[in-house]
Each structure stands twice: as structure tokens, then as C-alpha cells.
Amino acid sequence: MRALHVPSAGEKPRIGDLPVPAVTDGTVLIRVRAAGLNPMDNAIAGGWLAGLIPHEYPLVLGRDAAGVVAAVGAGVDHVKPGDEVFGHVVLAPPIQAGTLAEYALLPAAAVALKPAGLDFVRAAALPLAAAAATQAVDAVDPRPGHTVLVSGASGGIGSFAIQLLAARGVTVIATGTDAARLTGLGATAVVDRAAGPIAEQVRAAHPDGVDALVNLFGRTDADVPLGAVRRGGRVSTLAQAPDSEAGAAAGVTVTKIMTRATREVTGPIAERAAAGSIAVDVQTVLSLEQAVDGLATIAAGHARGKTVVTIEH
């Protein structure tokens, strides 16, 4: 099968022929129709997680996918060959299976039936970003009337987080430059970080501070607009920063999220997407040959909504 893979540690990703993986107990083999890209794909391609989780090569890139079930392993009874599904390769040792290929092996716990009203491209965009957004929004648990800042809102997770917050009756402030798209998703205000520090811009409009921050960007505490949040407010973070000490110093509670894109989480969001109550903001659709360009755009911090790769057979 054609697969975008890293042949051995330290090598650049390339497209080449690899054997179709064999199903094992508790796994589902799918014929991939579309695969969603995430920043995690760059981390895996670069071997940045190698000190934490063993990697085996050749290593296929991509974690999200939608397609048709080709085979199921022992113990899998919620899907069968021929079903249209979507899912995620959960982070577990060893890192080797991926979705940017003609076939992908997924853990059954992260494979859900694709609603008929959701096409393969949008279904492939959904798993990790929608699950992460759900868990980050639930962690700050805002009430109707609260104001919540989403930092790093322009990308994949932001596109879901804005909508999930707006659906709760929250006033959403999003960071980004494409204001029309972000307000279309439900943001009330958009803050361009090129115009000055995010926290200062938010405080100018909300002198008492916002009730919560959903933080999607930040390698260090300095990257995080904690100063925008009122004392006693809540912060959830999917990025490395901030830590709880920085939160304590700012008088806010910080919850770090470790996303699990299992079917209990992704299935209900897909139903909402199929029903039209949540949009899957796919901004870019690429071929397998163009996937490395999509990954480079994400690595450069220029993601807009979700990027999906379609797989031709």
C-alpha cells in the first residue's frame, strides 16, 4: 500500500510501498478514504516523542482517518467489514501505525460508525481536534453569560472550541487574523496578536478579566495570556504551558488536558456535525503527495481550521 512514512529514525517522511497491516485482537483495519492532519504528526515525524514512547520503523504518519472497514480483529463487534467509520490511532507503544496510507490499523476503542450525513473528509477532520476541544471546554465548564478567551483559536481545535463554547451561551473571544471565519464559527470578538499582547488587548475591553481561558498555544508561560483571566477564573491547556505554579501566581486554576479520542467522545460530536449543529471547519484538502506541505504549514504555526488528505485507491 502507498503510505507517507518515516523509513527510519531521523529520516524525512516519504511516500512508498509498505505491506498492508494485519488485524490483531481489538483492532480494525480500514481502507482509508481521508486522513486528518494534526500537530502531533509533526512531533511523531520528528521523533520528538521517542524518549517517552518507543517508535518502530518504518513508521506511518497520521492519526485521524475515515474510511471503510476492511477487516476486524477478535473481540471487535461494534463494526464489521463494509461499514463506513472514522477513528483515531490512540497514542500507545509502539508508535508505528498511521493513517496517511491506503490502509490503516486503528484500535477498536477509537473507531466509531460514521454518520451517513457526514462525508469522509469531514469525518477524518474530527477525531483528535474535536475530542481535545470537548475536553478543554468541559474542563473550564463555563456558564451561560460567561466570557471565555480561546488562545490559538485559528487552528483545528480552535474551530471546534469556539463553537462548543458559543453553544453553551458563552461570549467567545478568539485569537487570530481571519476574523470573518472566526466570528462565523461563533466568536464575538477576535484579537489579532500582531496588534499587541493578547492579555492587554483583552483587558482593554474587559477590565475585570475574562472568566476562563481555553489555551491552545504556548511552549512557555510567557506565551500564555494568563493576565486576561480574572482572579478565581479557570484555565484549561492543551499546550505545554502554563503549569499550575504559573496559574497559582495569577490566581487561576489550570487543568492540563491529555486527550483521549475514543469513540465515546468522538461519536456524539460526529452526530452533532451530521445534524448540522456543529460545523467541521475543513479549510484545506490535499492529496497524499501534498500531505508534507500541509504538515509544514501546521509546523510553521499557520494552520487555518482543519487540513485533510484524501487517499486515492
Ligand SMILES: NC(=O)c1ccc[n+]([C@@H]2O[C@H](COP(=O)([O-])OP(=O)(O)OC[C@H]3O[C@@H](n4cnc5c(N)ncnc54)[C@H](OP(=O)(O)O)[C@@H]3O)[C@@H](O)[C@H]2O)c1
Ligand atoms: N494535550 C493534548 O492532548 C493535545 C491534543 C491535541 C493537540 N494538542 C496541542 O494543542 C495545540 C493546538 O492544536 P491544533 O490542532 O489546534 O493546532 P493547529 O491547527 O496547528 O493550530 C494552532 C494555531 O495556533 C496559532 N498560533 C500560532 N502562534 C501563536 C501564538 N503565539 N499565540 C496564539 N496562537 C498562536 C496559529 O494561528 P495564528 O497564527 O493565526 O494565531 C494556529 O492556527 C497544539 O500545540 C497541539 O500539539 C494537545
